[in-house]
Amino acid sequence: MSTLHPLFQLYAVLIGLVLGSFWNVAIARWPDHQSVITPRSRCLTCGTQLAWHDNIPVVSWLWLRGRCRHCDSPIAPLYPLVETLGGLLGWLLFTRLAPSPDALDAQSIGAWAVYMMLIGCVVIATYTDVRHRIIPDEVSLYAIPVALGLxxxxxxxxxFVGFPSPGWQGAVLGAAAGGGFLGAVYVAARVITGEYALGLGDVKLIALIGAFVGPAGVMIVLLLGSLLGSVGTLIATVILCRRVYPPFGVALAAAAVAYLLWGPEVVPAVVPGLARFIPGG
Ligand SMILES: [Zn+2]
Incomplete structure (x- = not known):
């Protein structure tokens, strides 16, 4: 349990909500390669530009009862959900990186900002992977050099080098290890079975995750992601009674978030030998 002053925790939630609002814009626009800066947010039905007070995360949606002020058409509950997710993950990550008042410094705040970007990328990738079966390059390939720089x-x-940040050399190695490993699986599956077992988007996404968490972190995410993916596929196949092709990117995204939030406790408990590979863990 965090002993941070509640006001700091509230800041983390509020900034997370605003980030979630931005993720919504990216989710709607990046699959079509549109800019997230211009034009400003509009109603998707009537095209009316949203005033600032109709664009406040969660609050506006509740206030307008999920409908556009101008044309009364419904606004998907996905918007407040993603915003709420932003607030929740922002808070969880903040209390993980700065669990006590003495841990609250420039390093932990900097790390929070950097790793919220990873969470944003995987949340956007999850949605577009489920909905459109693509992972935009904006949250995978193009984000890799940004991640290395950050x-x-x-x-x-x-x-700052410590959980979850591997330092710049670890970042380069992590991107190469993650992308290289899944890239090899991608090529091998194509050659041997003639099928695409996974998408190139998954390869680019794991390379991005590797850039953020380093070589050991990315292997843990791959392991956990494969496990989640297999179990998820099994359950979906049983429930739907037909063969399903699960979006592997979603499993990788969930594994990356789980690693960020609980890695240092869960990993040593499950695989004791891996603990020493977690940076600063
Ligand atoms: Zn409207």
Missing amino acids: VALLELGLG
């Missing part, structure tokens, strides 16, 4: 900045600018 991890380097944490290390060289703030002197």
Whole structure:
């Protein structure tokens, strides 16, 4: 349990809500390669530009009872859900990185900002992978150099190397290890079975996750993701009584978030030998 002042925790929730609001824009626009900066948010039905007071995370949706103020058409509950997820994950990650008042410093706040970007990328990837079966390059391939730069900045600018940040060399190795491993599986599956066992988007996504968490972290995420993916597929196949092709990106995304929030406790408990590979863990 965090002993941080509740006000700090509230800040983390509020910033998380705002980030969630931005993730919504990205979810709607990046699959079509549209800009997330312009134009400003509009109603998808009548096209009316949203005033700032109709664009407040969660609150506006509740206030307008899930309908557009101008044309009364319904606004999907997905929007407040993603915003709520942003607030929740923002709070959980903050209390993980700064569990006590003495841990609250430039390093932990910097790490929080950097790792909220990873969470944002995997949340957006999850939605687009389920809905459109694609993972946009904006949250995978193009984000890799940004991730490498941010991890380097944490290390060289703030002197921070520790869970979950592997330092810049670890970041390069992590991207190469994750992307290289799944890339090899992708090629091997294609050659041997002639089928695409996974998408190239999954390869780019795990390379991004590797850039954020380093080589040991990315292997743990791969292990956990494969486990979640297999169990999820099994359950879905039994329930739906037909063969399903699960979006592997979703399993990787869930594994990455789980690693960020609970890795240092859960990993040693499950696989004792892996604990020493977690940076600063
Ligand atoms: Zn409208």
